[in-house]
Amino acid sequence: MKINKNNYEAYLLDLSEGNLSDELRDELNSFLALHPDLEADIIEDFQPLTPNTDSSIDQNLLQFDSITELNRKHFFIAYHEGDLSSSEQSEVLTFISKNTSYENEFNKFSKIYLSASNEIFEDKTSLHSIANTDNSKGIIYWSVRVAAILIIGFILNNYYQSTSAVLPRYTLVKDELNLKPSLERDSEFNFAEFIPNKVQNNSSISNARGDSYKSESPTEIIKSNRPDSIKTTTNRKNKINYSLEKRKLKVINENPALDKIIASLNPNKNKLEVDKVETSPIKNIETPPSLLAFLGEKAKNKNILTESGRPNFVSLLNKGSKSLSGQDLLAKSETEKSNSTIFKLGSLKIERITQK
Amino acid sequence: MNTKEYHIAVEEYSDRLYRFALKLCKNESIARDFVQDAYEKVWIKKNNINFEKVKSYLFRTLYNGFIDYTRKAKIISIEDHHVTPYTTTPNHDINEILHNALNQLSEVQKSAVLLKDYEGYSYKEIGEILEINESQVKVYIYRARKHLQKFIGEIDAVI
Numbered sequence: 276m277k278i279n280k281n282n283y284e285a286y287l288l289d290l291s292e293g294n295l296s297d298e299l300r301d302e303l304n305s306f307l308a309l310h311p312d313l314e315a316d317i318i319e320d321f322q323p324l325t326p327n328t329d330s331s332i333d334q335n336l337l338q339f340d341s342i343t344e345l346n347r348k349h350f351f352i353a354y355h356e357g358d359l360s361s362s363e364q365s366e367v368l369t370f371i372s373k374n375t376s377y378e379n380e381f382n383k384f385s386k387i388y389l390s391a392s393n394e395i396f397e398d399k400t401s402l403h404s405i406a407n408t409d410n411s412k413g414i415i416y417w418s419v420r421v422a423a424i425l426i427i428g429f430i431l432n433n434y435y436q437s438t439s440a441v442l443p444r445y446t447l448v449k450d451e452l453n454l455k456p457s458l459e460r461d462s463e464f465n466f467a468e469f470i471p472n473k474v475q476n477n478s479s480i481s482n483a484r485g486d487s488y489k490s491e492s493p494t495e496i497i498k499s500n501r502p503d504s505i506k507t508t509t510n511r512k513n514k515i516n517y518s519l520e521k522r523k524l525k526v527i528n529e530n531p532a533l534d535k536i537i538a539s540l541n542p543n544k545n546k547l548e549v550d551k552v553e554t555s556p557i558k559n560i561e562t563p564p565s566l567l568a569f570l571g572e573k574a575k576n577k578n579i580l581t582e583s584g585r586p587n588f589v590s591l592l593n594k595g596s597k598s599l600s601g602q603d604l605l606a607k608s609e610t611e612k613s614n615s616t617i618f619k620l621g622s623l624k625i626e627r628i629t630q631k
Numbered sequence: 632m633n634t635k636e637y638h639i640a641v642e643e644y645s646d647r648l649y650r651f652a653l654k655l656c657k658n659e660s661i662a663r664d665f666v667q668d669a670y671e672k673v674w675i676k677k678n679n680i681n682f683e684k685v686k687s688y689l690f691r692t693l694y695n696g697f698i699d700y701t702r703k704a705k706i707i708s709i710e711d712h713h714v715t716p717y718t719t720t721p722n723h724d725i726n727e728i729l730h731n732a733l734n735q736l737s738e739v740q741k742s743a744v745l746l747k748d749y750e751g752y753s754y755k756e757i758g759e760i761l762e763i764n765e766s767q768v769k770v771y772i773y774r775a776r777k778h779l780q781k782f783i784g785e786i787d788a789v790i
Contacts, residue, residue: 284770352776358769387779389729389748396649398663402641402670406634 278306283313342370347377351384523566532622579620585627586620636682637674644686645670647750648693654730654745655697655738665700669693690750691760694742701738732782733775740775743768 278286278299286303289295295303307313342350347370353359354367371378396402527533574580578590605624606617617626632640645666652662669692673680680688733741742761746752752760754768761768 282767284774285764285766288766288770288773348777349773352773356772356776383780383783384776386725387729387776387783389733389744390726391749392650392653392726394646394650394653396645396663396666399641399645401667402645403638405671405674406637 278302280310280313283307283310342367344374348380348384351381354381355384355388519566526566530622536623586618586625591620632673632677632680632682632685634677636685637677640673640682640685640689641670644689648689651690651745651749652693652697654733654749655694655742656700657734661700665693665696668696687752687756687760690746691762694760698738728783729779732779735782736775736778739763740771740778743771744775747772 283303283306286295286299290300290303350359350363350367350370354364359367367381371381571580571584575582575584578587581587604616604618606615608615612631614629614631615626616629617624619625648666648669649662652665653659656662656665669689672692673685673689733744736744739761743757746757746760754765754772757768758765763771
C-alpha cells in the first residue's frame, strides 16, 4: 500500500514500534521529503524538533525504545491507554520521578478521557416492532400475493376461453372435396330438358343444375323405380353414374332410332345392359361411360364431330347423307355463362353448349 | 441470529448506540433515526449475522449511515471550527469541555475516541467498525488525545 497523507501516521507509528522494514522506511522518508507541510505536524507531535535542513527526517524523533523528553507525550498517552507493558510503565514512572516538571503534564493526560453520558433510547418498542411487524406481515404479505396470482390466473383463463370459443370460419375437410354438383337433392338431371320437342309433358323447365322437378318425366320414373337403398346408402359417385345411365335408358326408350345409331357406332356392343343396371345393386355397378362421352368419341371417329367437339360440317356435307342436308338450326339460347345451340342431325337433335 | 437474539440485542445495545449517534450528530431526532436504521438493517440481514458480532455490526452500520448523512448534508458547524479553548472557571464541566473539543476532530478520530472511551472497544474492534486497520486506529486516538490536551490548554484552571 502506497504511503499517502491518510496513512503516513500509521507508518510513523510502526516505525516507532520497530515494525517497519527498510524499504518502507526509505519510502516514508521520501514521502515526508515531498510533503514538507506535514513536517509541522511531526514537529508538533515530537517536540522539540532540531532545525535540520536535511531531506530526511531525524530518526531520533521516531525512537520509541525508551522514554525521552522528545517522545514523552507518546509514552504518557500509551501509559493511560494501557498500551505499555509493566516494565515500560515502570520506566515512565521513573522518568517522571526524575523529571518532576513533567508530572503535571502526565496527570493532564489522565483527564482527557470521556465518560459515558446517561442518555437512554426510550422508544425501544419501535425497535422490537421491526421483528414483530415482519412476522405478522408475512401472513398478510403472502396472502395478498396469493390473491393477486389467483386473480391474474382467473382473468387469463377467461380470456383464453373466450378466444378459444370462437369457432374458425373455415374447417379443414379431411375428405376429398367433391366439386361435382350435388345430386342428393330431389332434382335430377333431366336429359329430356335438352330435347325440348320431345319432353314437354307436365314438365317444368328448370335450370341446368336441376332444381325441383315434378312431372311424369323420365326422371320421375327413374326416381320412383329407384330402390330405397339407393336413396340412402349410395355414394355420390355411384349416384351420378346411376342417374346418367337412367337418362340414357329413357332417351333410348323414347328414341328407338338412337339405339340403332349407337349400335352402329359400337358394333361390338349390341345392347346396353339395361336390366343389369336396373336390377343389380348400386354397389356392384361398374361405372359405364357416359352416353354423351361415348357418343362424342364415336362421332369424332366418324368425323361427325371435330376434335374440339364441334360438328364437322364439311365432313357431314361430304358424306352426302340425306339427313345432313338442309341442316337447320332448331333453337338457340343464351345464358350468363354459356350459349346453347340446338340443331338437327337426322333424327337426332344435337345441342352445342359454348362456354363464354 | 434468531428473533429472540434480536430482541436481546435491542435491550442491550440500543442505549449505547443512541449515545454514540448522539455524540456524532448532536441531534436527538437524527440520532434516533440512525439507531432505527441500524436495527432495521440488522434485522434484514439477521440470517447472516452472528449474535456475538451483532454489537460491532450495529455500530459499524450506524457509523456508515452517519458518514453518508454528513456527505449528503455537508453540514458544517461553525462551532466545530471556532471553539476557543477553555481557560476559565472551574465551574465548567470538564466533560462538556472535552465534548466541545471532540467536535473539532475529524469524524473518524471522533468516532474512534467515542468507541474507545464509551464502549471500551479495542483498537482491533474499532478498526473493524470503522473499516480501517488497527495501527491507523491507534494513530487516530493518539492524535486525538494530543489535540484534546492542547485544546484544553492550561487545564490546571479547570482542575
